[in-house]
Amino acid sequence: xxxxxxxxxxTTPDRAEQGKLTLLCDAKTDGSFLVHxxxxxxxxxxxxxxxxxxxxSFSHYSIVGQKLGVSLxxxxxxxxxxxxxxLKSAVDVVFQAQxxxxxxxxxxxxxxxxxxxxxxxxxxxxxxxxxxEARWTYPVLLVDDLSVxxxxxxxxxxxxxxxxxxxxxxCWELKASILYLMQGNMVVLVHDSGDAEDEExxxxxxxxxxxxxxxxxxxxxxxxxxxxxxxQLRILWRRPSQPAVHRDQSFTYQYKIxxxxxxxxxxxxxxxxx
Amino acid sequence: MAAVATCGSVxxxxxxxxxxxxxxxxxxxxxxxxxxxxxxxxxxxxxxIAGTRPSVRNGQLLVSTGLxxxxxxxxxxxxxxxxxxxxxDKYNIYSPLLFKYFLAEGIVNGHTLLVASAKEDPANILQExxxxxxxxxxxxEFDEDVYNHKTPESxxxxxxxxxxxxxxxxxIGPVSSSRFGHYYDASKRMPQELIEASNxxxxxxxxxxxxxxxxxxxxxxxxxxxxxxxxxxxxxEEGFDGSNPQKKQRNILRIGIxxxxxxxxxxDICCAENGGNSHSLTKFLYVLRGLLRTSLSACIITMPTHLxxxxxxxxxxxxxxxxxxxxxxxxxxxRETNPLYKDYxxxxxxxxxPRLNNLICDESDVKDLAFKLKRKLFTIEVREFLCxxxxx
Numbered sequence: 034x035x036x037x038x039x040x041x042x043x044t045t046p047d048r049a050e051q052g053k054l055t056l057l058c059d060a061k062t063d064g065s066f067l068v069h070x071x072x073x074x075x076x077x078x079x080x081x082x083x084x085x086x087x088x089x090s091f092s093h094y095s096i097v098g099q100k101l102g103v104s105l106x107x108x109x110x111x112x113x114x115x116x117x118x119x120l121k122s123a124v125d126v127v128f129q130a131q132x133x134x135x136x137x138x139x140x141x142x143x144x145x146x147x148x149x150x151x152x153x154x155x156x157x158x159x160x161x162x163x164x165x166e167a168r169w170t171y172p173v174l175l176v177d178d179l180s181v182x183x184x185x186x187x188x189x190x191x192x193x194x195x196x197x198x199x200x201x202x203x204c205w206e207l208k209a210s211i212l213y214l215m216q217g218n219m220v221v222l223v224h225d226s227g228d229a230e231d232e233e234x235x236x237x238x239x240x241x242x243x244x245x246x247x248x249x250x251x252x253x254x255x256x257x258x259x260x261x262x263x264x265q266l267r268i269l270w271r272r273p274s275q276p277a278v279h280r281d282q283s284f285t286y287q288y289k290i291x292x293x294x295x296x297x298x299x300x301x302x303x304x305x306x307x
Numbered sequence: 308m309a310a311v312a313t314c315g316s317v318x319x320x321x322x323x324x325x326x327x328x329x330x331x332x333x334x335x336x337x338x339x340x341x342x343x344x345x346x347x348x349x350x351x352x353x354x355x356i357a358g359t360r361p362s363v364r365n366g367q368l369l370v371s372t373g374l375x376x377x378x379x380x381x382x383x384x385x386x387x388x389x390x391x392x393x394x395x396d397k398y399n400i401y402s403p404l405l406f407k408y409f410l411a412e413g414i415v416n417g418h419t420l421l422v423a424s425a426k427e428d429p430a431n432i433l434q435e436x437x438x439x440x441x442x443x444x445x446x447x448e449f450d451e452d453v454y455n456h457k458t459p460e461s462x463x464x465x466x467x468x469x470x471x472x473x474x475x476x477x478x479i480g481p482v483s484s485s486r487f488g489h490y491y492d493a494s495k496r497m498p499q500e501l502i503e504a505s506n507x508x509x510x511x512x513x514x515x516x517x518x519x520x521x522x523x524x525x526x527x528x529x530x531x532x533x534x535x536x537x538x539x540x541x542x543x544e545e546g547f548d549g550s551n552p553q554k555k556q557r558n559i560l561r562i563g564i565x566x567x568x569x570x571x572x573x574x575d576i577c578c579a580e581n582g583g584n585s586h587s588l589t590k591f592l593y594v595l596r597g598l599l600r601t602s603l604s605a606c607i608i609t610m611p612t613h614l615x616x617x618x619x620x621x622x623x624x625x626x627x628x629x630x631x632x633x634x635x636x637x638x639x640x641x642r643e644t645n646p647l648y649k650d651y652x653x654x655x656x657x658x659x660x661p662r663l664n665n666l667i668c669d670e671s672d673v674k675d676l677a678f679k680l681k682r683k684l685f686t687i688e689v690r691e692f693l694c695x696x697x698x699x
Contacts, residue, residue: 066666088626090600096365096664120597127594128539140590143526184623185593186526186586224626231619260672290666 034074034101035066035295041268041286042247046078051171052204052216054196056245058238060225061253062264066290068177069094071220073101076108080218081169083158085151087119087181100293113169115158119181139187148187148195156202159217172217174203179241180224180234189236196221196241225250246271254287261305262287266297356557356603358416359387360487365664370418370559370605371488373408376687378488380657380676381630382669387559388600389629389661390592394612395566396636396653401678402609404437404685405634406563408491409607411436413505413561415489420507421541421562423534425571429509432565433502437491440683492683510537512572530573531591538562539598548602560604567591568610568624577614585620592627629661634678651677655687 039045057067072094075082086094095105108114117136126137136154139145159172182192196219203217223241226234242248248269254262270282286297298304359368362383369384372391378384385391391409395402413420414436422429515533527535541547546554568574568588576588599606608628612621625631636653637643655676662668678687 063662065662069666093664097666100666120593120600123594124539124597124601127535140594141526180623180626181593184586184589184627186590224622226619226622229618229622231622234619258670258674292665292667295666 034070034077037297038070038295039074041284041297046074049074049078049218050246051218053218053246054200054204054241054244055218055220055247055249056241057220057222057249057251058225058242059222059251060227062251064222064224064249064251065089065177066295067249067251068175068220068222069097069101070295072105072175073098073103075173075175075218075220076103076105076113079113079170080173081113081115081159081171082108082173082175083115083117083155084175084177085117085119085155086177088178090120091116091118117154117158140185145186145191147191148182152195152198152202155199159203172203174199174217174219176219176221178222178224179237180222180226183231183233183237189233189240192237193240196244200244251288261289262303263290264288265300356559358412358418358487359559360384362386364669367663370561371412371416372405372607373410373412373489373491374405374685374687375488375490377405377632380671380687381660382671384487385605385630386661386663387603387605389605389663390596390599391605391607391630391632392624392628393607393609394631394633394658395609396634396638397613398636398638399566399609399611400638401634401636401653401680401685403565404493404680405632406565406607406609407432407436408685409561410563411439411491411497412489413559414497414501414507415439416559417505418559418561419545419547420505421510421538421560422507422565423510423512423537423563424565425512425530425569426566428511429507433507433509434496436497436502437493438495438497439501440490440492490684493680493685494682508537508541510534516573526587527590528573528587531587534564535591535594535598538595542598542602542604547604558603560602562599562604562606564606564608566611567608568612568615576617576620577611578616580616585617588620589623589627592624596627596629625659628659629663630657631659632656633658648677651679651688653678 034046044050055071057064057071059065059067072082072084076098084094091105098105105114105116109116119137122135122137123140125131126135126140131138134150134153136151138150139148155174159174161172162168179192179196182195183189200219203219221241223238224234225238248267248271250267250269252265252267254264264287266286266288268284268286272281285300287300287303288295288297289303356368359370360383361367362369364382368387369378370387371378372381372385393402393405410420410422410433412418414433420433422432424432510533512530512534515537516530542560543551544554545551545560547558547560566572568576570577574587576585595606598604610624612624612633615621633656634653635656637648637651638653642648655678657671657674657676660668660670673689675689676687677689678685
C-alpha cells in the first residue's frame with residue numbers, strides 16, 4: 034500500500050471504514066497501481082480477501098505485492114486470500130468440459146444471461162467459517178477489472194446485477210445464528226473508454242458511480258505524456274444513501290509512480306517543476 | 308496430411324492433460340520469467356534459451372521483435388507470454404514486413420514458429436521472409452558448415468521441403484544464438500536451408516475449416532475456435548507450457564497471426580457496426596492471453612483496426628493486448644507530398660506498453676516516431692523538424 038495515498042484517503046489498515054464500495058476508474062492511463070494498493074492494504078488489515086483477477090496472472094500481482102510488502106502466496110496458503118485467476122480458468126473452461134459449474138461458465142455459452150456462477154464462487158469464498166474464533170476482521174471483494182466482463186460477452190446489466198448481489202452478500206449479510214453484520218468492502222476497477230463510444234461501458238461506469246462511496250479516478254494529463262507527472266488522481270467521497278444536503282467532497286492530486294511507491298502532490302507542484 | 312493428423316482428437320487428449328496440469332501445484336518445469344514462482348525455495352533458475360535475454364528492469368524474459376529499433380522502444384524487447392498487436396496501415400504494405408521480421412528472427416534463433424493466416428498459405432509466407440544480414444566472416448563459415456553437413460538424405464527431404472523437422476540437422480551459423488536482434492535485408496529472401504532447418508507449424512484457415520473436427524461448444528466464430536485449439540494443441544504437444552511429462556521444452560514458440568479480425572476469418576466486425584459476432588474477437592484475445600501467459604511463447608498479431616466499424620471494440624482489443632503499435636503510412640494521404648515528411652514512409656505510434664510484474668514500464672520519452680523503408684533496412688527514427696519557416 035502506498036502510505037501517501039493512505040494519508041490522502043485518511044485511512045490506515047487498522048481503522049478502515051466497513052461496508053463500503055470503492056470504485057476505481059482509469060481514463061487514458063493505467064490505473065492498476067490502485068488495485069495493487071488496495072490489495073496490499075486489505076491484506077495488511079488482516080481481512081479475508083477474494084480477488085477476482087481477470088486481466089493478469091497471479092505471479093504479476095505476487096511480484097508487485099512483494100514490492101509493497103505482502104506475500105500473496107503465503108496469504109493464499111493460510112486461507113486469507115482466495116484468488117480466481119481469470120486467464121488460467123478461461124483456458125480450462127474453454128478447452129475442457131467442466132462437470133461442476135465453473136465461475137467463468139459464461140465463456141462456453143453463446144448467450145450467457147447472467148454471472149450467477151461467478152457470484153456463487155464469491156459467496157462461497159467469503160462465507161464466514163464456523164470455527165468460533167474470528168480469524169479475519171471483515172471480508173473484502175476485489176475485482177480487476179469489470180470492463181473485461183463486457184469484452185467477454187456479458188451485458189452491462191448482467192454485470193451490474195452481479196455487483197448488486199455481491200454487495201448484498203459482502204456488505205450487508207446477516208449471519209443466521211448470531212445477528213451480526215458481515216460488513217465487508219468491495220473494490221472494483223472499471224476502465225473509462227472516454228470518447229470511444231462504448232455505451233455498455235458507460236452504462237456500467239455510471240451505474241457504479243451512483244452506488245459507490247468512494248471513487249478514485251486516475252486520468253492521464255490533458256496535455257499529454259510527461260515523464261515526471263504520470264497522471265492525475267481525483268478522489269470523490271459520496272454518501273449515496275443520504276440526501277444531497279452534504280456536498281460530496283472531491284480532491285485532485287497529481288502523481289508519479291516509482292518502483293515501490295507512488296508520490297502525490299498538488300496540481301502543478303511536482304518536484305520536477307519547482 | 309500431417310497437419311490434420313496432429314489435430315486429430317484434440318479435445319479428448321488435451322482434456323485429460325489439462326486436468327492433470329491444473330491439479331498439480333508443483334511441476335518440474337521452472338523458468339525465470341513473468342510466470343516463475345518467486346517463493347520457490349530453489350530460487351529462479353536462469354534459463355538460457357537462444358534468442359532471449361532477461362530484462363534490465365526486472366529479469367523478465369524478452370525476445371526480439373526482429374527490429375532492433377522497435378526492441379529499444381519497447382524497453383528491450385517483447386516479453387515472453389505477451390501479445391504484440393500491430394495496427395495495420397491503410398493498404399497493408401508495411402505491417403506484413405513487421406510480421407515477417409518477427410518470424411525471420413524466430414528462424415535465425417531456432418525458435419519454433421506457428422504461422423496462422425486466412426489469406427496466404429503459411430508456407431508461402433515463410434518463403435518470403437527477409438534474409439538476415441550476416442557478417443562477411445561468419446557468412447563464409449556458415450557456407451562451409453552447410454556444405455559439410457549436407458548428405459544425400461537431405462536432398463530427398465528437399466522434395467517435401469515444407470514439412471517441418473523436429474530436430475534440425477544443420478547447425479545455424481554462429482551469429483544466430485549469440486546476438487539478440489538481427490538486421491534483415493528486405494530485398495533478399497531467407498536462404499532455403501534455414502527455413503527447412505526450422506521447426507514450424509502452419510494454420511491456413513481454408514484448409515482447416517473444411518475438415519470436420521470435434522469442435523468444443525464455444526461462442527466464438529468457427530475460425531477462431533479452430534485456431535485456438537490448434538495453438539493449444541501445439542503448446543501442449545511440444546511442451547511449451549511444461550505440463551507434458553514426455554516433453555521437456557527449452558525453446559520459445561513464436562506465434563504469428565495475420566489479419567485477425569478481417570472478414571476472411573469469418574468475423575464481421577469490419578463489415579457491420581453491431582454484428583452478431585461482436586464479442587468473438589475479444590473472447591479470442593482473452594483466451595489467447597490465457598494460453599500465452601502459461602507458456603513460453605510470444606505472439607504477433609496484425610489487425611486491420613482502421614476497418615473496424617465499432618470504435619468500442621478497438622478500445623477493448625487494446626486493453627486485452629499487451630503491446631500495441633500502430634502504423635500509419637503516408638501513401639494516399641496529403642502527407643505524402645508534405646515536405647516535412649519527404650524522408651519518411653509513415654508514422655509509427657507506440658500506443659501501449661504493458662506494466663508486467665511492475666508498477667512502472669519503460670516508456671520511451673519520444674512519441675514522435677517515423678519509419679522509412681530503405682532498400683535494405685526498415686528504420687525507425689525520431690521525426691526531425693526543419694525550422695526553415697521560422698526564418699524570415
